[in-house]
Amino acid sequence: LTSVVVIGAGALGSAYGACLAQAGADVQLLAREAHVRAIAEAGGIALHDGDAVQHVALRAEWRPEKVTPAEIAILLTKGHDSAAALDSLRHLLPGLRVAVSLQNGVVKDRVLAGWCGPERVAGGASLVGATLQRPGTVTLTSRGITYFGPGVEPLPRLLGDSGLETVVTDQIEAVEWAKLVQADAVMTITALTGKVMHAALLDSDLAELFVGLVREGDAVAAAAGVELRDIRGLFPLRSIAESGVEPVYEAGRALEARGATNVRVSMLEDVHRARRLEIDDVHGFLIAEADRLGVPVPLTRVSFDLLSALDRTRTAAPR
Amino acid sequence: MTDLELLSQVLGLEPEEVLRRPGAQRVLAALRVEAASDGPTPATDVVQALARARERG
Numbered sequence A: 001l002t003s004v005v006v007i008g009a010g011a012l013g014s015a016y017g018a019c020l021a022q023a024g025a026d027v028q029l030l031a032r033e034a035h036v037r038a039i040a041e042a043g044g045i046a047l048h049d050g051d052a053v054q055h056v057a058l059r060a061e062w063r064p065e066k067v068t069p070a071e072i073a074i075l076l077t078k079g080h081d082s083a084a085a086l087d088s089l090r091h092l093l094p095g096l097r098v099a100v101s102l103q104n105g106v107v108k109d110r111v112l113a114g115w116c117g118p119e120r121v122a123g124g125a126s127l128v129g130a131t132l133q134r135p136g137t138v139t140l141t142s143r144g145i146t147y148f149g150p151g152v153e154p155l156p157r158l159l160g161d162s163g164l165e166t167v168v169t170d171q172i173e174a175v176e177w178a179k180l181v182q183a184d185a186v187m188t189i190t191a192l193t194g195k196v197m198h199a200a201l202l203d204s205d206l207a208e209l210f211v212g213l214v215r216e217g218d219a220v221a222a223a224a225g226v227e228l229r230d231i232r233g234l235f236p237l238r239s240i241a242e243s244g245v246e247p248v249y250e251a252g253r254a255l256e257a258r259g260a261t262n263v264r265v266s267m268l269e270d271v272h273r274a275r276r277l278e279i280d281d282v283h284g285f286l287i288a289e290a291d292r293l294g295v296p297v298p299l300t301r302v303s304f305d306l307l308s309a310l311d312r313t314r315t316a317a318p319r
Numbered sequence B: 001m002t003d004l005e006l007l008s009q010v011l012g013l014e015p016e017e018v019l020r021r022p023g024a025q026r027v028l029a030a031l032r033v034e035a036a037s038d039g040p041t042p043a044t045d046v047v048q049a050l051a052r053a054r055e056r057g
Helices: A011-022 A033-042 A079-087 A090-095 A107-116 A155-161 A172-191 A197-202 A204-223 A237-243 A245-257 A266-272 A280-293 A298-310 B003-011 B022-035 B042-056
Strands: A003-007 A026-030 A045-049 A052-056 A059-061 A072-075 A098-101 A124-126 A129-134 A137-142 A146-148 A166-168
Touching: A003 A011, A011 A026, A011 A045, A011 A052, A011 A129, A011 A137, A011 A155, A026 A033, A033 A045, A033 A059, A072 A079, A072 A107, A079 A107, A079 A280, A090 A107, A098 A107, A107 A280, A124 A172, A146 A155, A146 A172, A155 A166, A172 A197, A172 A204, A172 A237, A172 A266, A172 A280, A172 A298, A197 A204, A197 A245, A204 A237, A204 A245, A204 A280, A204 A298, A204 B042, A237 A245, A280 A298, A298 B003, A298 B022, A298 B042, B003 B022, B003 B042, B022 B042
Parallel strands: A003 A026, A003 A072, A026 A059, A045 A137, A072 A098, A146 A166
Antiparallel strands: A045 A052, A124 A146, A129 A137
16 A cells, blocks of 8 residues: 655645545645544545545544654645645655655755655646635546656556546656746736636737746746746647747637636635735746846746735735 | 826735835836836836736726
């Protein structure tokens, strides 16, 4: 039996945990107390997927010191909570075989490497969507692809058994960078306007801004030695960087054509709930890399400042 | 419309609240610098693009 611990099991982590448990893994979630209590009370988690609801037995814990050793760790905390969460789980290190983060960005792998050593870190990127309806109940909203770097077996097979598409690639860094650049552009044009995804992509001003941000991300990635490519499941960033707005409009029209007309970034919910926004590992990372590599990223800087202005946790103390 | 009013509209925040956000303060400073120079105007371009998009609903 493969043992897996999901560190930071909010919506996405709970969905992955449920899918892995369904496929036969021994899964523990490290999650918020209310979620854990609801799971304990029900004897498992309720996984909604389309019209189907499945009750999946798994273990959950909110106290890090009570988490038991597992051979695979999946990190899905908010980026700014990673270091503290991992620090509280040092007792897992002796039995750990591999750790993978499915958070946004690239810096996550460095944080993981600092915890368990780079030899045990596999890259990963998730295009799956999920929402936590209430404690103990999670809904799969989008069955996107999960990309892994090599060395994470049997995770891809187990997720595949549960019906999630997975791809193992030795080009995982390129996938992570593409997801990072997409997140940078998408968060900017949706969270700062409140628009649903397809409407933002079809807006002429926002499409231009999207292109500008993708080109800046492309330049930073290139300077870092990573070639930005069109990745299946993401917007065609290489094409957008080279061709301009038309592929952006096409992406918007494609969403509209398949009825995906209510896609909202989770950051809007974070703004609404006055939670800290996850921009440090996306815009902040790109800016830091740009500074390190001498690449100008003026649009990304303005985006970061505007998004940080929406973040009530960054409000200055009254003078 | 002043820069502060424009930013207030883009962020959906009252002007006095805008002034309490360090990120907004940096954007206001950039808008002032760009207005006084003949160089590139990224902050102005981004803020105006967002404002037009918001106006279109």
